Amino acid sequence: MQLLRIQEARRRIHDHIVLTPCTPSEVFGELFSGRAYFKFENLQRTGSFKDRGALNRLLLIDESARGRGVIAASAGNHAQGVACHAGRLGISATVVMPERTPLIKVSNTERFGATVILHGANYDEAMKEAIRLQKESGATLIHPFDDEDVIAGQGTIGLEVLEQAPDVEVLVVPVGGGGLISGIGAAVKTLRPDVRIIGVQAEQVPAALLARQSGRIVTAGPGETIADGIAVRRVGEYTFPLMEKWVDDIVTVREEEIASAVLLLLEREKTVVEPAAAVTLAAVAGGRIPLAADRDVVMVLSGGNIDVNLLSRIIDRGLINDGRLARLRVRVLDRPGALAALSARLAERGANVLGLDHRRGSQGLWLTEAEVEITIESRGREHVDEIVDSLTSAGYTVGRD
Numbered sequence: 001m002q003l004l005r006i007q008e009a010r011r012r013i014h015d016h017i018v019l020t021p022c023t024p025s026e027v028f029g030e031l032f033s034g035r036a037y038f039k040f041e042n043l044q045r046t047g048s049f050k051d052r053g054a055l056n057r058l059l060l061i062d063e064s065a066r067g068r069g070v071i072a073a074s075a076g077n078h079a080q081g082v083a084c085h086a087g088r089l090g091i092s093a094t095v096v097m098p099e100r101t102p103l104i105k106v107s108n109t110e111r112f113g114a115t116v117i118l119h120g121a122n123y124d125e126a127m128k129e130a131i132r133l134q135k136e137s138g139a140t141l142i143h144p145f146d147d148e149d150v151i152a153g154q155g156t157i158g159l160e161v162l163e164q165a166p167d168v169e170v171l172v173v174p175v176g177g178g179g180l181i182s183g184i185g186a187a188v189k190t191l192r193p194d195v196r197i198i199g200v201q202a203e204q205v206p207a208a209l210l211a212r213q214s215g216r217i218v219t220a221g222p223g224e225t226i227a228d229g230i231a232v233r234r235v236g237e238y239t240f241p242l243m244e245k246w247v248d249d250i251v252t253v254r255e256e257e258i259a260s261a262v263l264l265l266l267e268r269e270k271t272v273v274e275p276a277a278a279v280t281l282a283a284v285a286g287g288r289i290p291l292a293a294d295r296d297v298v299m300v301l302s303g304g305n306i307d308v309n310l311l312s313r314i315i316d317r318g319l320i321n322d323g324r325l326a327r328l329r330v331r332v333l334d335r336p337g338a339l340a341a342l343s344a345r346l347a348e349r350g351a352n353v354l355g356l357d358h359r360r361g362s363q364g365l366w367l368t369e370a371e372v373e374i375t376i377e378s379r380g381r382e383h384v385d386e387i388v389d390s391l392t393s394a395g396y397t398v399g400r401d
Helices: 003-016 048-060 077-091 103-111 123-137 148-164 179-191 207-214 241-245 256-268 275-285 308-322 340-346 381-393
Strands: 023-024 035-039 069-072 093-097 115-118 170-174 196-202 249-253 296-301 326-335 353-358 369-377 398-401
Touching: 003 048, 003 148, 003 170, 003 179, 023 148, 035 148, 035 241, 035 398, 048 077, 048 148, 069 077, 069 123, 077 093, 077 103, 093 103, 093 123, 103 115, 103 256, 148 296, 170 179, 170 256, 179 196, 179 241, 196 207, 207 241, 207 249, 249 256, 249 275, 256 275, 256 308, 275 296, 308 326, 326 340, 326 381, 340 369, 381 398
Parallel strands: 035 296, 069 093, 093 115, 170 196, 170 296, 196 249
Antiparallel strands: 023 035, 326 369, 326 398, 353 369
């Protein structure tokens, strides 16, 4: 991948994509006593960096091929990028998406005018179907990552980062099939070889890391991850050698770390990102990337297309992990006023009751007892400990989930 190709892609797509901000964050800089920056690709028109590569590839299709349409396979973001820009250019688009793709991504893709076909349990099965349909129809396949023009389009992010954060020393990028980090790496390393490029994958589907460790492309085993946007089991034929050339290191993060990073960005940066984008912060916050003090670190937030139901579950899980949400099981005497007395005790300790379930006849209870399962909002783990100690000292038997 040559720098000139990426620079030409930038000129080609410049007027039709968002020049996303790359701004400093004092809060997250404190994590490593340095300067943290976020590149907000979640602010693109379709909510992800995929706009760039999809548009660059579409603009290079000749007129005769445009008439036969285009086809793509995607778990969501590439689908929306292809659908949006194909519609704007008057090109018919068909997108094959895994059957379990979040409804919001399916509806957004259809809203841009594409025909959506749901097929397969994952991206790899959807891609096989897309290739089969492409051979039947003669449409142009727009690959989400293993295409030089798509890679060049994604590489325009690297050019922007060097202009927006010229003192960058470490650039952290999500990795799925490798198109994003290959393009960024080629652009940045050509101009600034001293910048460290670090890729981040979900621990459940570490295809790029396995390929690097093996010295060849391998297929990762099936795995479930909330970071569906980077859940690719096999990196590309084009992207693998580019990653070997330009990427300094690849690390993985656990599911809980990803969920925590989504919540951190929501609370402290006031931005909504999808789990596949939050892996960069997860790696930095979790200490997966050794960082010396006083470093300038840019983390690419690659997209913001998260299902609201998943976001709700992530928020609840994060609040539970922080102790700000707790579920207690309290035994009370089964008589009038017992529940009121318990509620009063909780109120005295500053606990806000969010939910309550009153049960009789559960195994292990005396006939004169009832169990109350309570969901409370608190200030944190220490506050929950104080509440439990207060209830215990008052004679209640308390269990914690």
